[in-house]
Amino acid sequence: MREFDKSGAGDGGSLQHDAHASGTQELTGGLSSQMDPTTQYRRFAEECRRLAEQVENERHRRILHEIALAWSKLADETEPAGLQPST
Secondary structure, rough: OOOOOOOOEEEOOHHHHHHHHHHHHHHHHOOHHHOHHHHHHHHHHHHHHHHHHHHHHHHHHHHHHHHHHHHHHHHHHHHHOOOOOOO
């Protein structure tokens, strides 16, 4: 019988997955799966912008801004016709 370490390695990663899944709620701010996707995408974009303001590393800041732009673009693409915010 193989011996497994406490990190969950060797058991299909279920413990690691559980740890990731519990952290996901923190990352998403506890957003509901029933919330409008466009609203979720806009919140994700805003969170990336907020995080970008807090990081000291310029490369990380640029990456977070790029991710925010991608979330914003996705939100614009999923916005019902005629309801897109003015820029």
